[in-house]
Amino acid sequence: MTKWAYSGITAVLAVVVAIWAIPDLGDKYFGYFAPLNDGTSPPMPDLSPDLFLFPVSAQIVLLTVGVGLLVQIYSTAYLGHHPRYRSYALIIILFLLAMIAVVGTTNLWVLLVGWEVMGLCSYLLIGHEWETAEARAGAAKAFLMTRIADLGLVLAILVIGETYGTYDLLGAELVASDGGAENSTAIGLLVLVAVVGKSAQFPLHSWLPDAMPGPTPITALIHAATMVAAGVYLAARMFPLYRDSELVLVALAVIAGITMLIGALFALVQADLKRALAWSTVSQLALMFAAISAGDPEAGTDHLIAHGAFKALLFLGCGCLMHTVGSSALSAMGGLRKAMPVTFVSMTIGFAALAGLAPTVGFFTKDSVLEALKHSADGDGTLPASVGQVLFYVALATTFVTAVYAARLWLIAFFGEPKEGHEAPRAMLLPVVLLAVATFALSIGQPFHLGFGLVSTGIAVLATAVVVYAWSNRGELDIDAPLLTRELDLDTPYTRWIPAITREAARLVVVVDRDGVDAYSDGGASGAQLTSRALEIVQSRNVQRYATVMTLGVIALVVAGVIWT
Numbered sequence: 001m002t003k004w005a006y007s008g009i010t011a012v013l014a015v016v017v018a019i020w021a022i023p024d025l026g027d028k029y030f031g032y033f034a035p036l037n038d039g040t041s042p043p044m045p046d047l048s049p050d051l052f053l054f055p056v057s058a059q060i061v062l063l064t065v066g067v068g069l070l071v072q073i074y075s076t077a078y079l080g081h082h083p084r085y086r087s088y089a090l091i092i093i094l095f096l097l098a099m100i101a102v103v104g105t106t107n108l109w110v111l112l113v114g115w116e117v118m119g120l121c122s123y124l125l126i127g128h129e130w131e132t133a134e135a136r137a138g139a140a141k142a143f144l145m146t147r148i149a150d151l152g153l154v155l156a157i158l159v160i161g162e163t164y165g166t167y168d169l170l171g172a173e174l175v176a177s178d179g180g181a182e183n184s185t186a187i188g189l190l191v192l193v194a195v196v197g198k199s200a201q202f203p204l205h206s207w208l209p210d211a212m213p214g215p216t217p218i219t220a221l222i223h224a225a226t227m228v229a230a231g232v233y234l235a236a237r238m239f240p241l242y243r244d245s246e247l248v249l250v251a252l253a254v255i256a257g258i259t260m261l262i263g264a265l266f267a268l269v270q271a272d273l274k275r276a277l278a279w280s281t282v283s284q285l286a287l288m289f290a291a292i293s294a295g296d297p298e299a300g301t302d303h304l305i306a307h308g309a310f311k312a313l314l315f316l317g318c319g320c321l322m323h324t325v326g327s328s329a330l331s332a333m334g335g336l337r338k339a340m341p342v343t344f345v346s347m348t349i350g351f352a353a354l355a356g357l358a359p360t361v362g363f364f365t366k367d368s369v370l371e372a373l374k375h376s377a378d379g380d381g382t383l384p385a386s387v388g389q390v391l392f393y394v395a396l397a398t399t400f401v402t403a404v405y406a407a408r409l410w411l412i413a414f415f416g417e418p419k420e421g422h423e424a425p426r427a428m429l430l431p432v433v434l435l436a437v438a439t440f441a442l443s444i445g446q447p448f449h450l451g452f453g454l455v456s457t458g459i460a461v462l463a464t465a466v467v468v469y470a471w472s473n474r475g476e477l478d479i480d481a482p483l484l485t486r487e488l489d490l491d492t493p494y495t496r497w498i499p500a501i502t503r504e505a506a507r508l509v510v511v512v513d514r515d516g517v518d519a520y521s522d523g524g525a526s527g528a529q530l531t532s533r534a535l536e537i538v539q540s541r542n543v544q545r546y547a548t549v550m551t552l553g554v555i556a557l558v559v560a561g562v563i564w565t
Helices: 005-021 055-078 085-103 108-126 133-164 169-179 184-198 216-224 227-237 246-268 273-293 297-325 341-355 361-377 385-414 426-441 450-474 492-538 543-564
Strands: none
Touching: 055 085, 055 216, 055 227, 055 297, 055 426, 085 108, 085 216, 085 227, 108 133, 108 216, 108 227, 133 169, 133 184, 184 227, 184 246, 216 227, 216 273, 216 297, 227 273, 227 297, 246 273, 246 385, 273 297, 273 361, 273 385, 297 341, 297 361, 297 426, 341 361, 341 385, 341 426, 341 450, 361 385, 361 426, 361 450, 385 450
């Protein structure tokens, strides 16, 4: 079979299942997270997978396998010559299956297995070029930071089981809907820990940009359709279990507000296209979490699906540019619109969707997020009005900065002095073109809010105009902001403080183990050696000596017996 045939089969099966799972494809919000059954409670779960696709989870499955298939096709040209390509392709298949397990099951333990397998696959794929120090460091950092956060999910599952008497998510939600959610704060905070790590939100945000040493198709897969998307899906899926906790929602809103703004600002000053897109992902994920905190998980997951399409387009387009110029550094690009017209048009669509320009899907879904945040600011959402107002204005500021860096990256990559180059192979161009088409096609059926649509479009157009004006006057868009370039030194605790603390703790453990724990084993070994030496004196292997000792012993016994009697 061809190198991407298994992904193709998976995609076909996913389409069939999705058509069955979504009763009305034209009605996006039918039964969004409501139980699709006859009204009776489900049986108590056993260890079966308990596969159950809601309409939204079916859409995410389609996104996952669709992007996965395109990544596999793209990889045949981008990485098909690599000696470890077979293992690379198989790990991608395992990655996709793990994501399907997360979104396609109601059994929390099966969800946990898929969740952890994705973490393992991301480690292997980010570190695919393990010969380089950057790849090893990026893979280890992603693995450790997401594993620490995953402890929150394990504890959340245990609390849900103890609270509702079931480890079936559907059953727990039915019980919560009948009698009210219990332990919502504990469950929500634990889920928050898990999704903050998985989806790279502050303060566990820095692993995602450092995952860039992985192959470009893998960054498209991780940043668009699988691992980081799982965190948003889980937060939206478990929303009924913690929606009554104001503490959890405010905490989620604060984290989302901080992350969306710093992520956009960090993307603004990057000199590397891949890293800029990575920070863009961090920021856009925060926008989704903001919608969830405002009480509208539908808006968050809609933007998740849209973002998956146009961000995969941008990353794969970045790979096409790298194929031509040999680097993801912006300094190596420029003036490529004539040499690479297909890539130019496709990535223009992607940047327009990222900025929120009509008629791309990014315009509609970002519009829905802003609508949800405005309702929250007016006191109609789940957040306190004051928190909602701050979050809304932060989102507007982030929308402006997003359009600025999108226009900056677009101009630097494709305008300026024309450079010689060529289009990437067809196997790389085809996925990019299809994702560009999807960026328009996904707009069909999206809700439109006239007021916010005009506001978000006005902000994006104004930001783009500012960048174009600066470009026309200066001919370059370098931003001199050392503190932002250093990313506010927010990674210092992970690169310096925590290693320093753990290094001293590790030395203490070594001392305790050597001088404390090892004392027992060393003492036992010494005792055994002394006993062995004592026995060695008696066991000399000399038969005459044995006979002499036995004779003397018998004489001594006889004498002792005579004296005693």
